[in-house]
Amino acid sequence: MVLQSHDVSDLCIGKPPVRWLPPSSTVADAIAEIEAGGGRGPDAAVAVWDGTKGEVDGRVCMADVHLFLCGGDGEAASLASPAAALQATLSDLLAAGAPPVRRIEPHASVVEAVDAFLDGAHCLVVPIRERWRRAAAAGEMCMCWLTVEDVVRFFVGCIGLFAPTGLALRFLSSGISPRGHAPVAAGDRALSAVPLLSAALATHSSVAVITGAGIAPRLAGEVSPSALCSCDVSVAAAIAALSAGDLTAFLHRSDLRCRRNLPGMVDLLYAGDPSSWPPSPSSSSSSSSSSSSLSSFSSSSDDEAEDGYKHYAPAPCARRDNNRQIIACHPGSSLVAVMAQAVAHRVTQVWVVDFDDGELVGVVRFLDVLWVLREHLNQPPLIYPSNFSSINPSTKLR
Structure with missing residues (x-):
């Protein structure tokens, strides 16, 4: 093996x-x-x-x-x-x-x-x-x-060997159900999601930002540790000042849909004795650039969107692809397809949404995939007829 x-x-x-x-x-x-x-x-x-x-x-x-x-x-x-x-x-x-x-x-x-x-x-x-x-x-x-991503990427490179282990099967057939999640409502304070983010960081997952909580929750966005890794310290001010939905826009869509004033919060982060802050090209200029860029958030009044929100300049901390899509699949998807999708988009989990109504069902993490792999290692190998192909042509990856 x-x-x-x-x-x-x-x-x-x-x-x-x-x-x-x-x-x-x-x-x-x-x-x-x-x-x-x-x-x-x-x-x-x-x-x-x-x-x-x-x-x-x-x-x-x-x-x-x-x-x-x-x-x-x-x-x-x-x-x-x-x-x-x-x-x-x-x-x-x-x-x-x-x-x-x-x-x-x-x-x-x-x-x-x-x-x-x-x-x-x-x-x-x-x-x-x-x-x-x-x-x-x-x-x-x-x-x-x-990292766990390195291990899963290694397995994807050996994708032809996965069919005999059952990984080409759908979630339930492979012995795994979409894992439950602890979401945060889009209107809740982003600061309230910090404990959830800490747990997500430890388990290679993200925090779902949902609408319709308690009725039919739908995935409106996500706040992921990998997105936070791409931001400078000014994002701490955004976490403290914004709602979860606004923070998602701030991180992933590179626009800020809110009317709150962040420059004061950013100034606090860069306050203190200048000698205490280690000099670096990015940190030495980030204070002034953050303040000037964020000032445009509150002062700009020309770009009124159709939805009633003002669209602002790109967030100074966001160093990610604009309009980053949420990576999701359906409950009938195969684990091989989920692995390939996650590795291609450099995420460590994939959201599971209902095919019919778009309701958020759960999440499948890389750790869940590794668990399935490990369980199959403990089982006796399957014995196939000599004329049986290891790749079933009827298996469809979604």
């Missing part, structure tokens, strides 16, 4: 070494390091590590930063003192509930990597073999990240 004949190192070929910071570094240091590594995005992260052969304490991406800035209650709320929150240590950020990482050796099997993800690891860190890196000769330890 392909899962048992390949080891983790096969999935790490060509991966860059992790960028890392010691636990005593600040949240602002992590932001600067992420920016210096080539910009924000789902793959941009720093390891909390001392650079030795010891364990990696955790992984910090921009989504972790945003959730940390929006976390806490009352006087402990980070948004009450954002400048102080940016000077908190990475140890403090990890203690606030960042998802765990786990180390796995290069010679471990892909099955062991699957088990680690199913056991709760958010991301795996793999030592890079010494012969791959010259730096190792000088005594420097090198690691690389292995």
Whole structure:
């Protein structure tokens, strides 16, 4: 079986070494390091590590930063003192509930990597073999990240082997039902969705933004950790000030459909001693660009849309494709089709909507797909007639 004949190192070929910071570094240091590594995005992260052969304490991406800035209650709320929150240590950020990482050796099997993800690891860190890196000769330890997306992409590359395992079957036939979800209503405050976003980050999912809650919920949008990873710290102000529906527009459609004034909130995020903020090309100019861009949100009055909302300039934090579509399927879709669809759009879950009325049914995550794979490994192999093709021509991928 392909899962048992390949080891983790096969999935790490060509991966860059992790960028890392010691636990005593600040949240602002992590932001600067992420920016210096080539910009924000789902793959941009720093390891909390001392650079030795010891364990990696955790992984910090921009989504972790945003959730940390929006976390806490009352006087402990980070948004009450954002400048102080940016000077908190990475140890403090990890203690606030960042998802765990786990180390796995290069010679471990892909099955062991699957088990680690199913056991709760958010991301795996793999030592890079010494012969791959010259730096190792000088005594420097090198690691690389292995994500759940990497594992599923590897399986998609072996898609011809999936039919005998049952993955080409529909959801219910494959032993999986669309998982329930904890949505947020479009009119609710985005800040109320922070606990849901923290859970979504840990489980490689997103938070559904719905309309018609309690009657026939329909998917109006989503707030995903990967979208937050593509934004600068000014998005914390948007989370604090906007509704969930407005935040979805702010993140994914690159327009802001609201009448609230955000510049004051952004100024708070960039307030404090300038020397405390690590210099970087993006962070040094983001304060002025954010304020000027966001000022246009409240001052512009020329672009009135047909729906009664004012459409504004692109959000300064959004570095994603405009008009990003929600990735969804129907309950009759096959898991192979879901995997291919998710990998093609670089998402880690696919929403399931009813074919007839568009009602939101649930969600299928990469973790659910890995669970099905792992269950089939524990079953005896199917015995087919010698003239049976492993690819059933009647199987339709939706």
